[in-house]
Amino acid sequence: MGPDVSPRPLTAEGLSKTRHETSAARSRLREVVEVVLAAVIFALFARTFLVQAFVVPSPSMEDTLLIGDHLLVNKFGNAPHGRFLANLLPYREVRRGDIIVFKFPGDPATDYVKRVVALPGDTVEVKGDALFVNGLGLPPHRAPGRPTPAAETAGEEARVGPLRVLPEKYFAMGDNRHESYDSRSWGPVPAENIKGRALLIYWSFDGWPPPSGGLLRRALARIGRTRWSRTFHLVR
Numbered sequence: 001m002g003p004d005v006s007p008r009p010l011t012a013e014g015l016s017k018t019r020h021e022t023s024a025a026r027s028r029l030r031e032v033v034e035v036v037l038a039a040v041i042f043a044l045f046a047r048t049f050l051v052q053a054f055v056v057p058s059p060s061m062e063d064t065l066l067i068g069d070h071l072l073v074n075k076f077g078n079a080p081h082g083r084f085l086a087n088l089l090p091y092r093e094v095r096r097g098d099i100i101v102f103k104f105p106g107d108p109a110t111d112y113v114k115r116v117v118a119l120p121g122d123t124v125e126v127k128g129d130a131l132f133v134n135g136l137g138l139p140p141h142r143a144p145g146r147p148t149p150a151a152e153t154a155g156e157e158a159r160v161g162p163l164r165v166l167p168e169k170y171f172a173m174g175d176n177r178h179e180s181y182d183s184r185s186w187g188p189v190p191a192e193n194i195k196g197r198a199l200l201i202y203w204s205f206d207g208w209p210p211p212s213g214g215l216l217r218r219a220l221a222r223i224g225r226t227r228w229s230r231t232f233h234l235v236r
Helices: 012-050 083-088 215-224
Strands: 051-055 069-074 099-104 107-118 123-127 130-133 136-138 160-164 169-173 194-204
Touching (some): 099 169, 107 130
Antiparallel strands (some): 051 069, 069 194, 099 107, 099 194, 130 136
């Protein structure tokens, strides 16, 4: 059997067309690679500087945030920056009352979500369930309808302070103060640990008990347990 023979005559025109087709294929491949690289670079940029997804893992922020709330965290507003960028872009300092996501000081690989209750220079004192900042009592942030803790449990937490918050530190607590492991136990949050502010609940899923069965059954369970009323709910 002889060698394969090209169906197109080996003329100058045929060779030109073959080279053109090869060049076009390489051009399409290059375009695909460029699009994929651009998408990856943008995703990395967005995750690093603009926004990041976060899932609430504990009841420490109930009922403001529930276990299974999927958050978008605004990293842009509070990201570390120099004076030059601060004059060009809409950065703002962390404020009292902000709900922040940060690297846990005891384990930077773990992210926590809490509410800032005191800023650098503030004096904090905690007496049971009562919080005082600069001598003024601050009531806990509670969702409408959430009961106040019983009087007999009000003194279970250890007393803190008076404590003056150092520069570049933030005192953070969970809204559900009786079930929150926060600055009362391990101290203020360093500014460099803050990743950003909780901005929006884009999905909320009641994941307990975990759905079982096949892929379709688990998917249907997730749809059935979605808290639709919390979808696209702004975090305050």
